[in-house]
Amino acid sequence: MMISDGLLNQLWEAHKLPHRNASSVVVTEHRVAAMFDAEWMHRFQLNDLVFDMEPRLAHCGIDCFTLARTLELPVRYTFSPPRRKTQADFSGSESIHVRDVAGLLIWLEKLGFAVEPAELVARVKPQLNAKRYLTDSEMFVHLYETQRGRSEVILDAQDGGSPVRDEVLTTFHGYRLEVRLNSEGRCVSLRARGARHRASRKPKPFDYKCPECKQTYSKGDRDAGILHRRYHNKWMAVVRPxxxxxxxxxxxxxxxxxxxxxxxxxxxxxxxxxxxxxxxxxxxxxxxxxxxxxxxxxxxxxxxxxxxxxxxxxxxxxxxxxxxxxxxxxxxxxxxxxxxxxxxxxxxxxxxxxxxxxxxxxxxxxxxxxxxxxxxxxxxxxxxxxxxxxxxxx
Ligand SMILES: [Zn+2]
Structure with missing residues (x-):
């Protein structure tokens, strides 16, 4: 995924700072419970939550709403309900939904930061059971337990220039970061792999034209294979009845x-x-x-x-x-x-x-x-x- 050169380098700078243990689990639990009830979080609340878990992000001047916008998570104005019938002025403020906060925390964890999404995931996940469609954040939540530590995220800087050297860093909890730096020492590409990440041994899917039914499909892709097989059998039942x-x-x-x-x-x-x-x-x-x-x-x-x-x-x-x-x-x-x-x-x-x-x-x-x-x-x-x-x- 492409992000701005400035943000990518802030994230890389944060990783290079020494990691210190963040706020206690009990404090996080209380805060998550309160924000889950309120459903929406303002900018300062989100920043407080994330920076308590990962002070290094604050130290490098990262704003969590900027991260949310980079991930295309919706930031909306929310308002307190009117208290009087005649009330004419309302002041709202930019907010992010708690489910998207969960998505943001999971993404930061995939990048190797010491955030703790589990508490929020545990609260959001039961809400998803009856849903017919899931947003991207809700998908993150849904897959969190099975995919935790297995991810690979690649961030590239817009107009970052060509890399001239590489650096590797392993985080305290075993995430491997590989960065490519340009001649000025700025990060142009960052790859973060979870501690349990295994490179897929399956070959990449490729376009393939079936010599019998003449359909072109993505060979190696499971769903495309199932669709082709269905079409192929129907086709062959007519050609070789x-x-x-x-x-x-x-x-x-x-x-x-x-x-x-x-x-x-x-x-x-x-x-x-x-x-x-x-x-x-x-x-x-x-x-x-x-x-x-x-x-x-x-x-x-x-x-x-x-x-x-x-x-x-x-x-x-x-x-x-x-x-x-x-x-x-x-x-x-x-x-x-x-x-x-x-x-x-x-x-x-x-x-x-x-x-x-x-x-x-x-x-x-x-x-x-x-x-x-x-x-x-x-x-x-x-x-x-x-x-x-x-x-x-x-
Ligand atoms: Zn075929």
Whole structure:
């Protein structure tokens, strides 16, 4: 994180001062209890609390509100409630919420300072249980016990110049500070590691394109990996489909299952999944099938092709009723897609005559896939009709 050159050097100067034991635990406990009840702390109260724990920060002229603002913790005006109905003047003062004070103390501890956030954390944490969202300070509090002493914080100075030498300092409670200094001896970068910090042995996540589903994701990142796996499995279930008992029960003798706007959702979804693959392969950015298709079966009919044994969805195609201005209304084969293992196995040939019987001399809408072009040419269908329109089935 970037902070001002001045503040970074104040923090470093404070670390170089000898550490002395701060105020007693009992005093801190009393003070924390009182401020927790008041919920908001004024500048002088916050400074008193922090400087009692870490006098070195006061000695180097650090102001805790400046630290809060550096961390983007909200500083707000708070007011005493009006005492009289007619009261017209109110004087407020800048304050910070007690939960953000906890966040600030935890951050100072991560930087190796001898502050004591535990007392406040213990009071704030039970308040977080019912919350749906947590702020950054509340996240610090929530993770405090498990992450204490394990952190690594890196601060860099804005316009700090180039480092010429390094210094290392170990605090009395085992935090390791590594600083980089410029030619004038000013600190340009400070790294603070907790006494229990262990460098992660896991390699850094990197962008990776899956050779199978072609999705690019951050490999090595757990959440990205889970999302990819979910997508990958859905994708592969269409590309390398396995037996589907529900489909098997429907495909029977004809080897196709008709799907239209009145079909069950899972069949409309199966059509959509295959339309999506067609779109990807031909580099469209949209699928030509909608799970919530508006056109009824008189204007839009899809088919799911079965494998030879009828058990598996091998692919799909869709016909639409077209009413173009310059040609007579007719059905058109809008798209067709087969899973790679079922290509060049005569599936379309098997159904071609029954499609012609049902839809007449339907058009083959372009763009045609390479397989469809090859199929059309084998049947003597030219890719563009004499009038320049889409090829017509025969
Ligand atoms: Zn994949």
């Amino acid at each position: 396995g037996p589907n008992p529900k489909f098997s029960a429907l495909s029977t003798a004809t080897g196709v299952v008709q799907v239209d706007s009145e079909s069950p959702l899972w069949l409309r979804q199966a059509m959509y999944d295959r339309a999506l693959h067609f779109a990807r392969e031909l580099h469209f950015d949209f699928a030509q099938w909608d799970v919530e298709e508006k056109d009824g079966p008189d204007r839009c009919v899809g088919f799911l092709f079965a494998s030879e044994d009828g058990s598996t969805i091998a692919g799909a195609c869709a016909f639409r009723w077209r009413e173009a201005q310059n040609s007579s209304p007719a059905w058109a084969l809008q798209w067709m897609w087969l899973a790679p293992p079922y290509r060049r196995r005569g599936i379309l040939t098997r159904h071609w005559q029954s499609f012609i019987a049902r839809f007449g001399a339907f058009q083959l809408e372009r763009p045609l896939s390479a397989a469809m072009r090859a199929f059309a040419s084998r049947r003597g269908i030219s890719e563009i009709e004499d009038d320049g329109g889409d090829p017509v089935a025969r």
